[in-house]
Amino acid sequence: MKMTPRSALYMPASNQRAMDKARGLPADAIIFDLEDAVAPDAKDSARAQVVAQLAAGGYGARQLVVRCNDLSTPWGRDDLQAVAAAPGLHTVCLPKVESTGQLQAVTDLLDACGRSDMAIWAMIETPAGIANVEQIAACERVAALLMGTTDLCAELRLPPDEARRGLSYALQRCVLAARLAGVMVLDGVYLDIGNETGLESVCEQGRALGFDGKTLIHPGQIEIANAVFGPSPAAVERARRLLQLWQETSEAGAAVAVLDGKLIELMHVDEARRVLATAEHIARL
Known part of the structure; x- marks a missing residue:
């Protein structure tokens, strides 16, 4: 039976110490981030560090994912080619997916690298991604939808709102698209790192909406996400x-x-x- 992560922790690929620490964290999935968390001048070294980290192993049963830069950037192709050759990696995460054409271009590149087995986690974080989410979720290689709520809020010009009222339609549509396609769907990150009450509330909201788990930005958020999205x-x-x-x-x-x-x-x-x-x-x- 396919397992769905309760918690998926973004881990900066430029931070060697953090990636080492992740081996002992109770997160169900680790997403090594080559995109937002890495400065342009550190992209190449971060990519090499991720490959070395994957080769070293030691992450147990945790699902390992690498978020690559988009193919439209100077780093996207190199990212995908490098992780395609990395041992023990079976999933890549793609930012700002807006069309099936983006997914096809990545699929073609992975196939050319001999990785027709590699799954894709597609991030939905723009209005165009929401508008095309049913087609995106239905793509053969897509195994999960990940909400990019921070960027989506910015593009929708939403005011700060703990209840996420302005995101209600987008969140529910993505859950429905995931269920129609039979793939996982993970809620977006919560930025107020020290607010445990707020985190628990938004996790409960996400579970009530039908999300399988939550993406996280800090190890201190793992315990609450696991408790809310896991079986008691x-x-x-x-x-x-x-x-x-x-x-x-x-x-x-x-x-x-x-x-x-x-x-x-x-x-x-x-x-x-x-x-x-x-x-x-x-x-x-």
């Missing part, structure tokens, strides 16, 4: 009870299964299996 002990126990009851009901040839007074259907069984698989994956981190 009570949810894991209920999933075990549900599957046991479903098996017993099926073996007995009964027409219906009822748990805690509620009718159990196949969709609930699938969700229970997902919860248990997630819990098992978390235990391996």
Whole structure:
């Protein structure tokens, strides 16, 4: 079963110490960032550091992703060619995806590098990305949509708002597009690093909207994101009870299964299996 990260931490590729530290962090995914987090004069050295970091390994069951610069920049092609040859990397993240043409150009380059297996996490952070998100999500190599809410707020000229009211349509449309395409969808970052109450609130909002997890910018945000987007002990126990009851009901040839007074259907069984698989994956981190 495909696992969805509760937490995906952006890690500056120019910061060797931070990348080393990431081996011991409880994030489900690490996104080594060659784009926004790296100054233009440090792009080449950061790229080399990421490749060396991937070769060194030691990240356990965490999913590793590299956010490359766009192909329209002076660094995009070199980024993709370098990470395509990197050991242990199976996913690249692309910024400001606005069309299927962008994705096709990246796919063609990866294929030319012999990496037809490499998946793409597409960042949706502009009005054009929102307008074309259904087509973007449906592209064969896309495995996840990532909200770029900071840039999107700027382009939409939205005033500061903890409730994110101006983003409501965009967030919901991206969740719907992800579900239609059968891919993951991760909420955008929260910039107020020291505000744990605010972070928890926005994580709860994201989960209520249907997001699978959250992208993060600081290690101190991981625990809250994991708690909100991960299964609670009570949810894991209920999933075990549900599957046991479903098996017993099926073996007995009964027409219906009822748990805690509620009718159990196949969709609930699938969700229970997902919860248990997630819990098992978390235990391996």
